[in-house]
Amino acid sequence: xxxxxxxxxxxxxxxxxxxxxxxxxxxxxxxxxxxxxxxxxxxxxxxxxxxxxxxxxxxxxxxxxxxxxxxxxxxxxxxxxxxxxxxxxxxxxxxxxxxxxxxxxxxxxxxxxxxxxxxxxxxxxx
Amino acid sequence: xxxxxxxxxxxxxxxxxxxxxxxxxxxxxxxxxxxxxxxxxxxxxxxxxxxxxxxxxxxxxxxxxxxxxxxxxxxxxxxxxxxxxxxxxxxxxxxxxxxxxxxxxxxxxxxxxxxxxxxxxxxxxx
Amino acid sequence: xxxxxxxxxxxxxxxxxxxxxxxxxxxxxxxxxxxxxxxxxxxxxxxxxxxxxxxxxxxxxxxxxxxxxxxxxxxxxxxxxxxxxxxxxxxxxxxxxxxxxxxxxxxxxxxxxxxxxxxxxxxxxx
Amino acid sequence: xxxxxxxxxxxxxxxxxxxxxxxxxxxxxxxxxxxxxxxxxxxxxxxxxxxxxxxxxxxxxxxxxxxxxxxxxxxxxxxxxxxxxxxxxxxxxxxxxxxxxxxxxxxxxxxxxxxxxxxxxxxxxx
Amino acid sequence: xxxxxxxxxxxxxxxxxxxxxxxxxxxxxxxxxxxxxxxxxxxxxxxxxxxxxxxxxxxxxxxxxxxxxxxxxxxxxxxxxxxxxxxxxxxxxxxxxxxxxxxxxxxxxxxxxxxxxxxxxxxxxx
Amino acid sequence: xxxxxxxxxxxxxxxxxxxxxxxxxxxxxxxxxxxxxxxxxxxxxxxxxxxxxxxxxxxxxxxxxxxxxxxxxxxxxxxxxxxxxxxxxxxxxxxxxxxxxxxxxxxxxxxxxxxxxxxxxxxxxx
Numbered sequence: 136x137x138x139x140x141x142x143x144x145x146x147x148x149x150x151x152x153x154x155x156x157x158x159x160x161x162x163x164x165x166x167x168x169x170x171x172x173x174x175x176x177x178x179x180x181x182x183x184x185x186x187x188x189x190x191x192x193x194x195x196x197x198x199x200x201x202x203x204x205x206x207x208x209x210x211x212x213x214x215x216x217x218x219x220x221x222x223x224x225x226x227x228x229x230x231x232x233x234x235x236x237x238x239x240x241x242x243x244x245x246x247x248x249x250x251x252x253x254x255x256x257x258x259x260x261x
Numbered sequence: 262x263x264x265x266x267x268x269x270x271x272x273x274x275x276x277x278x279x280x281x282x283x284x285x286x287x288x289x290x291x292x293x294x295x296x297x298x299x300x301x302x303x304x305x306x307x308x309x310x311x312x313x314x315x316x317x318x319x320x321x322x323x324x325x326x327x328x329x330x331x332x333x334x335x336x337x338x339x340x341x342x343x344x345x346x347x348x349x350x351x352x353x354x355x356x357x358x359x360x361x362x363x364x365x366x367x368x369x370x371x372x373x374x375x376x377x378x379x380x381x382x383x384x385x386x387x
Numbered sequence: 388x389x390x391x392x393x394x395x396x397x398x399x400x401x402x403x404x405x406x407x408x409x410x411x412x413x414x415x416x417x418x419x420x421x422x423x424x425x426x427x428x429x430x431x432x433x434x435x436x437x438x439x440x441x442x443x444x445x446x447x448x449x450x451x452x453x454x455x456x457x458x459x460x461x462x463x464x465x466x467x468x469x470x471x472x473x474x475x476x477x478x479x480x481x482x483x484x485x486x487x488x489x490x491x492x493x494x495x496x497x498x499x500x501x502x503x504x505x506x507x508x509x510x511x512x513x
Numbered sequence: 514x515x516x517x518x519x520x521x522x523x524x525x526x527x528x529x530x531x532x533x534x535x536x537x538x539x540x541x542x543x544x545x546x547x548x549x550x551x552x553x554x555x556x557x558x559x560x561x562x563x564x565x566x567x568x569x570x571x572x573x574x575x576x577x578x579x580x581x582x583x584x585x586x587x588x589x590x591x592x593x594x595x596x597x598x599x600x601x602x603x604x605x606x607x608x609x610x611x612x613x614x615x616x617x618x619x620x621x622x623x624x625x626x627x628x629x630x631x632x633x634x635x636x637x638x639x
Numbered sequence: 640x641x642x643x644x645x646x647x648x649x650x651x652x653x654x655x656x657x658x659x660x661x662x663x664x665x666x667x668x669x670x671x672x673x674x675x676x677x678x679x680x681x682x683x684x685x686x687x688x689x690x691x692x693x694x695x696x697x698x699x700x701x702x703x704x705x706x707x708x709x710x711x712x713x714x715x716x717x718x719x720x721x722x723x724x725x726x727x728x729x730x731x732x733x734x735x736x737x738x739x740x741x742x743x744x745x746x747x748x749x750x751x752x753x754x755x756x757x758x759x760x761x762x763x764x765x
Numbered sequence: 766x767x768x769x770x771x772x773x774x775x776x777x778x779x780x781x782x783x784x785x786x787x788x789x790x791x792x793x794x795x796x797x798x799x800x801x802x803x804x805x806x807x808x809x810x811x812x813x814x815x816x817x818x819x820x821x822x823x824x825x826x827x828x829x830x831x832x833x834x835x836x837x838x839x840x841x842x843x844x845x846x847x848x849x850x851x852x853x854x855x856x857x858x859x860x861x862x863x864x865x866x867x868x869x870x871x872x873x874x875x876x877x878x879x880x881x882x883x884x885x886x887x888x889x890x891x
Contacts, residue, residue, distance in 0.1 A: 138382075167372070170379040174864025177871070180688055181372065187684060188368045193357035198324060199365050202331045206369035206878075208504035209335040211589055211841055214376045215369070216504060217387040231319035234552025237504050239325050241497040241555070242314045243332035243341070246293070246307065248496035248584075250340045252460035252468060252489050253296040256264075261343040300486025303493070306565060310558055332500075334882035337463055337715055342882060360678025363882050367681070367875040374710075374874035378838035378846060378867050390634075419624070422631040426738025429745070432817060433624065436810055440620045445609035450576060451617050454583045458621035458752075461587040463715055466628040467621070469639040483571035491577050494566045495584035495593070498545070498559065502592045505548040508516075513595040586756035589841055594756060612804025615756050619749040619807070626748035626836075630712035630720060630741050642886075671876070674883040685876065692872045697861035702828060703869050709832045710873035713839040718880045719873070721891040735823035743829050746818045747836035747845070750797070750811065754844045757800040760768075765847040 139172035148172045151182050158186060165218060197226045201236055208240055265298035274298045277308050284312060291344060323352045327362055334366055391424035400424045403434050410438060417470060449478045453488055460492055517550035526550045529560050536564060543596060575604045579614055586618055643676035652676045655686050662690060669722060701730045705740055712744055769802035778802045781812050788816060795848060827856045831866055838870055 141152055141163070151172075155164045171178045189199055200223040207215035224233070267278055267289070277298075281290045297304045315325055326349040333341035350359070393404055393415070403424075407416045423430045441451055452475040459467035476485070519530055519541070529550075533542045549556045567577055578601040585593035602611070645656055645667070655676075659668045675682045693703055704727040711719035728737070771782055771793070781802075785794045801808045819829055830853040837845035854863070 165384045166381050167376055170381045171375060173379075173860065174867060176691070177375075177864060177868045180691060180868075181375065181871070184684055184688060185368055185372070187680070188361075188364045192361050193355060194361045194365075198327070199361070201324070202327060202362060202365045203369045205328045205331040206335045206366050207373055208500065209332045210370070210373045211503050212373040212377055213503070213506060214381045214383055215373045216506060217383045221387050229319060230551065234555060235314075235318050235320045235325070236328060237501060237552060238314045238555045238558075239320075239328045240332050240504055241501045241559070242311055243329045244336070244500035245493040245497040246311070247333055247336045247338040247341045248460065249297060249303075249307065249489060249493045250293055251338055251463050251465070252492055253299075254465060254468060255292050255296045255340045257340055257343045258291045261347050299482065300489060302565070303486060303490045306490075306562055307493070310562060313554070313558060334878065337881050339881070339884060342884060356677065360681060363678060363879060364681045364684075366882055367685070367879045370878035371871040371875040374838065375867060375871045377841050377843070378870055380843060380846060417636045418633050419628055422633045423627060425631075425734065426741060428817070429627075429738060429742045432742075432814055433627070433745070436814060437620055437624070439806070439810060440613075440616045444613050445607060446613045446617075450579070451613070453576070454579060454614060454617045455621045457580045457583040458587045458618050459625055461584045462622070462625045464625040464629055466633045466635055467625045469635045473639050481571060487566075487570050487572045487577070488580060490566045491572075491580045492584050494563055495581045496588070498563065499585055499588045499590040499593045501549060501555075501559065502545055503590055505551075507544050507548045507592045509592055509595045510543045513599050586752065589755050591755070591758060594758060608803065612807060615753060615804060616807045616810075618756055619753045619811070622752035623745040623749040626712065627741060627745045629715050629717070630744055632717060632720060669888045670885050671880055674885045675879060677883075681879075685879065689872055689876070692865075692868045696865050697859060698865045698869075702831070703865070705828070705832060706835045706866060706869045707873045709835040710839045710870050711877055713836045714874070714877045716877040716881055718885045718887055719877045721887045725891050733823060739818075739822050739824045739829070740832060742818045743824075743832045744836050746815055747833045748840070750815065751837055751840045751842040751845045753801060753807075753811065754797055755842055757803075759796050759800045759844045761844055761847045762795045765851050 137173060138166055138169040140169065144172060145175065147175045148178060151175075151179050154186075155182060167214070167218065197223065197228065200226050201228060201232075205236065205240055209244070263299060264292055264295040266295065270298060271301065273301045274304060277301075277305050280312075281308060293340070293344065323349065323354065326352050327354060327358075331362065331366055335370070389425060390418055390421040392421065396424060397427065399427045400430060403427075403431050406438075407434060419466070419470065449475065449480065452478050453480060453484075457488065457492055461496070515551060516544055516547040518547065522550060523553065525553045526556060529553075529557050532564075533560060545592070545596065575601065575606065578604050579606060579610075583614065583618055587622070641677060642670055642673040644673065648676060649679065651679045652682060655679075655683050658690075659686060671718070671722065701727065701732065704730050705732060705736075709740065709744055713748070767803060768796055768799040770799065774802060775805065777805045778808060781805075781809050784816075785812060797844070797848065827853065827858065830856050831858060831862075835866065835870055839874070 139148065141149060144152065152164050152168065155168060168178065171181060200219060204219040204223050207219050265274065267275060270278065278290050278294065281294060294304065297307060315322065326345060330345040330349050333345050391400065393401060396404065404416050404420065407420060420430065423433060441448065452471060456471040456475050459471050517526065519527060522530065530542050530546065533546060546556065549559060578597060582597040582601050585597050643652065645653060648656065656668050656672065659672060672682065675685060693700065704723060708720065708723040708727050711723050769778065771779060774782065782794050782798065785798060798808065801811060819826065830849060834846065834849040834853050837849050
């Protein structure tokens with residue numbers, strides 16, 4: 136699996152890397168973007184979508200990041216779980232908040248499985 | 262698939278149903294609990310765990326409910342998605358918040374898939 | 388979605404349907420096989436594999452059926468969960484056994500999710 | 514990812530570790546519990562639920578462990594698959610039983626996927 | 640779940656619906672877009688991404704559509720499986736091609752599960 | 766996890782390994798088959814099914830391999846993603862085709878999640 140570093144990147148890839156670094160105030164992009172650079176149109180579209188989706192709105196950035204983490208851990212993506220756990224901590228998720236998030240995810244997994252195993256019919260009105 | 266109504270329930274099941282109704286201030290429990298009543302020990306344990314996990318703590322009830330919804334939709338559980346969407350709305354999730362939550366879930370699904378398809382190595386330090 | 392009934396089936400499909408009915412002692416095959424009949428080579432190969440896998444061996448038929456149910460409910464396949472719950476009951480799964488199976492599946496879902504969310508390293512020696 | 518060792522653990526964590534060691538007759542708890550110790554209430558609740566669910570009942574301990582393994586492998590949790598394969602072997606799963614369990618899981622995966630891809634309607638009466 | 644019809648849609652939603660209808664040469668958009676219209680920014684971004692991704696390129700439109708179907712059926716999304724099966728047929732997928740696609744998906748499901756259940760190490764050089 | 770090498774394999778396992786090597790024109794089988802050799806009947810059945818499914822038919826070998834890759838990456842199987850990416854490249858998948866395949870998988874993941882989170886009803890006629 137190839138990771139494309141800035142020094143080796145084509146101009147269109149460098150432009151995306153520059154925008155990521157400026158938007159996030161970081162010195163380098165992480166591996167996800169270096170891997171995605173194998174297909175520049177997907178790199179550019181994915182970054183622009185992500186930037187739009189994660190901007191502050193009706194939900195604050197920390198809540199969005201914790202939702203992203205919840206989705207990533209539920210999908211079983213180890214890379215995503217690692218990077219979004221770090222991102223959520225950087226945005227203010229404390230150990231106590233992390234612990235409660237884990238408890239909710241575990242509980243959801245259990246009740247989701249039970250609801251499917253029992254084929255529970257959706258309640259009228261929902 | 263059998264749903265056990267209060268009138269037909271054994272005393273140990275009624276006790277759980279009574280606690281759910283009192284805790285939530287509702288007139289009847291929803292189908293999940295009526296289905297789970299086929300196995301009273303699992304009904305009781307699941308409810309007691311859920312009550313503990315969803316109590317206010319370092320995360321507020323609305324955030325917990327949105328995380329539960331994120332996990333349920335990601336797991337593809339239709340019953341769970343329906344019931345936790347309704348619960349999140351009852352706790353204050355507006356249409357704008359719901360729309361942004363959906364956008365985060367969709368974006369997470371896309372980047373999770375890409376990270377796995379590219380087998381991106383976890384960044385050093387994470 | 389087309390379901391192919393015996394009366395409308397080609398000879399190669401009828402041959403598989405006949406073998407399913409004879410092996411299971413049933414008057415008609417269920418919808419899964421009628422749907423799969425749209426592609427006769429897949430119908431034939433799938434049935435022959437299933438017959439071999441589910442034959443008595445080091446595991447008895449009821450244990451195999453409960454494992455099949457566990458896999459189906461975990462995968463979230465509603466059709467499969469319905470049909471293998473019925474099959475397991477037909478092979479002797481009591482309500483108490485079903486309740487305990489559900490409890491194990493729910494517990495596994497919860498601990499699986501927690502292990503992935505925490506990225507727990509595999510213990511030495513395993 | 515932090516693993517909390519007994520020597521560094523708070524009293525409430527040590528109490529859970531002690532109960533795990535006594536119940537299972539082992540010298541140390543495995544990594545799952547050391548990781549979960551970052552959130553003591555979740556550690557305690559999860560262990561108590563697991564102990565209740567895995568106790569002998571209508572299903573014997575080996576059958577429960579094989580169901581746990583089936584759920585874990587189906588969910589794609591590498592840690593869980595490793596630890597429950599080892600646990601099932603410790604409880605008496607032979608190589609022949611393991612091979613047949615794998616065959617059932619593989620077959621279930623195939624037919625689950627086909628049933629979903631074909632959107633097979635649930636048979637009347639199920 | 641609300642579906643927003645063209646007659647009731649805001650101008651920004653109508654603009655997207657108009658583009659979908661013009662691009663695809665259809666009289667009405669399907670339910671996915673009517674549901675997504677609850678959050679206009681997500682509607683617009685999703686459609687524009689989809690239009691870019693599904694345009695002819697190094698892969699022809701039928702191959703892209705069959706890959707979309709493979710991903711949707713594997714993810715167990717019933718709506719997506721239904722709509723992309725129809726789309727693939729409209730683009731030229733014959734019954735024989737559909738049958739072989741199903742066979743590949745089923746086989747992949749089986750070997751994926753076996754590889755995970757056995758925790759097979761990735762071959763050197765891959 | 767044991768990998769069974771040719772030199773240590775029983776005759777029935779060697780026969781399958783020989784057929785894999787002859788069919789594929791390779792000097793050694795990959796780890797998947799060496800792992801599966803712990804259960805010879807599953808090894809033999811799986812290989813024979815795979816050989817039948819992947820043979821040229823209404824779909825060409827490259828398209829089948831890309832569908833296999835799509836299913837494997839969607840299922841989140843790292844081993845399978847690695848091996849089928851390599852196999853698809855060996856059969857002619859260029860970097861541009863790989864990039865577009867990734868884009869389709871990512872887009873499918875996003876719209877699949879949105880369709881499930883919104884519980885979109887299947888369009889009439891599908």
